[in-house]
Amino acid sequence: MQHTQSVWPMYVTLKKVEKQIGRWMSESWELDQVVPASQDAPAGASLVLLELFLDERASYRLNLDMDNPMLYIVCDEKEDGTWVPAAISADQNVAAGCLEGDTPVLNMVMPEAIACWIEAFISEHGEVEICAHRRKHVNRRKEVAEEQRRH
Numbered sequence: 655m656q657h658t659q660s661v662w663p664m665y666v667t668l669k670k671v672e673k674q675i676g677r678w679m680s681e682s683w684e685l686d687q688v689v690p691a692s693q694d695a696p697a698g699a700s701l702v703l704l705e706l707f708l709d710e711r712a713s714y715r716l717n718l719d720m721d722n723p724m725l726y727i728v729c730d731e732k733e734d735g736t737w738v739p740a741a742i743s744a745d746q747n748v749a750a751g752c753l754e755g756d757t758p759v760l761n762m763v764m765p766e767a768i769a770c771w772i773e774a775f776i777s778e779h780g781e782v783e784i785c786a787h788r789r790k791h792v793n794r795r796k797e798v799a800e801e802q803r804r805h
Contacts, residue, residue, distance in 0.1 A: 655691040660706045660775065662768065663691035665699035666727060666739035668760070683737040685727065685760050702727070704742040704768070706775050712782040713745040714772050723764040728752050744772055 655663045667686040672679055687696045695701070704725070706714070717723045726749035729737040737758050743749060749759045764772075 655701075657690070657692075657771070659778065662704040662771065664702050664704055664742060665689050665691055665693070665695045666702045666742070667696050667699045668729070668737055668739060670736075681735075683729070683758065683760065685762055688725075688727070688762060700739045702739045702742050704744070706744070706772065708779055710745045710748075711776050711779060713747050714776060715781065717744055717746060717764070718769055718772060718776075723769055724761045725764050725768065726752075727760045727762070729758040729760065731758055744768070 657663065666688050668683050669686040670681055671684050672681050674680075687699065689696065689699075691701060723744070724746070726743045726746065727739050728741040728743065728749070730740045731737055744764065749761065752759050
């Protein structure tokens with residue numbers, strides 16, 4: 655299965671890891687394999703889509719401009735505690751929203767091929783201006799600090 659301009663299917667496998675923390679054993683989930691769906695599916699892999707959305711272009715740009723751009727694998731947690739990959743996103747806001755809602759998220763460094771693909775998507779559909787609205791009291795605090803430094 656090949657990727658398109660806005661969807662890149664991936665096979666994702668997870669593994670459960672047991673670690674000893676002090677005297678206690680702790681279980682956690684980690685990424686095992688993430689491979690393009692154009693290759694053969696690893697045993698036990700889930701087919702998960704990395705889908706790009708026009709309204710998330712500003713977030714993609716922020717991610718690509720980081721030293722280590724990331725992909726976020728959103729998981730469903732079954733009743734028995736097993737995690738199952740459900741979606742992949744390049745938008746850290748999606749990952750943060752999932753984490754706030756207690757939805758498990760794993761992350762990985764973005765492969766160069768995917769970074770290039772996202773860059774092409776942004777170029778094709780146009781850059782979105784990134785605007786950070788600063789609160790007035792933050793600006794006022796800065797002005798007061800500068801004034802105090804001058805005196």
